[in-house]
Amino acid sequence: MKKEKEVAEEVSAQQTAQEQTPSAEEKIATLEKQVEQLSQEKEKLTKTVARLQSSADKSDTYLNQLVAMKNDFESYKRRMKFSAEQAKAEGVQSVALKLIEIADTFEIARKHIADEETLKAFEMVHQQFVQVLHGFGVVEMDVKGQQFDHNTMNALSQMDYGEENSGKVVEVYKNGYTMGEKILRYAEVIVGA
Incomplete structure (x- = not known):
């Protein structure tokens, strides 16, 4: 009886094992489901990679545009600085040319001063005027x-x-x-x- 019991248990264990062990068709079905799930995940990942690549491309484009704008702005600043310096120099030159005309008048007036004291006072004013010209960088x-x-x-x-x-x-x-x-x-x- 013991043996029958053991045999019965063994048969029962084998049946349970067979019932628990999936058949080849079940394994194939399970694997096909897993393949389907992996395919869907791959598709999602491919779309995500494409979106990320698109975003990276846009970022590169924006970065290149930003660098170009920065370079343009730096160039603009240099041109404006040069223009401002040039305008300042032209303004000083314009004033200097007018002052030179006054210097000519000083020279003419000096030739007509006979009185020594007046000439001395005139020379002081003339010297001060020459210093103003020198302040503008004008040299005779x-x-x-x-x-x-x-x-x-x-x-x-x-x-x-x-x-x-x-x-x-x-x-x-x-x-x-x-x-x-x-x-x-x-x-x-x-x-x-």
């Missing part, structure tokens, strides 16, 4: 006795002042002025022949 050219230079002077005429003065500035009709490297007005001179 010292050309008398120098070799004639067509780059900085205009020859009004030539006169015979002897062999030693040939080609040299013998008289200055109007003083020339520079502002930095720029010539504001050429000196008008008489050159020895």
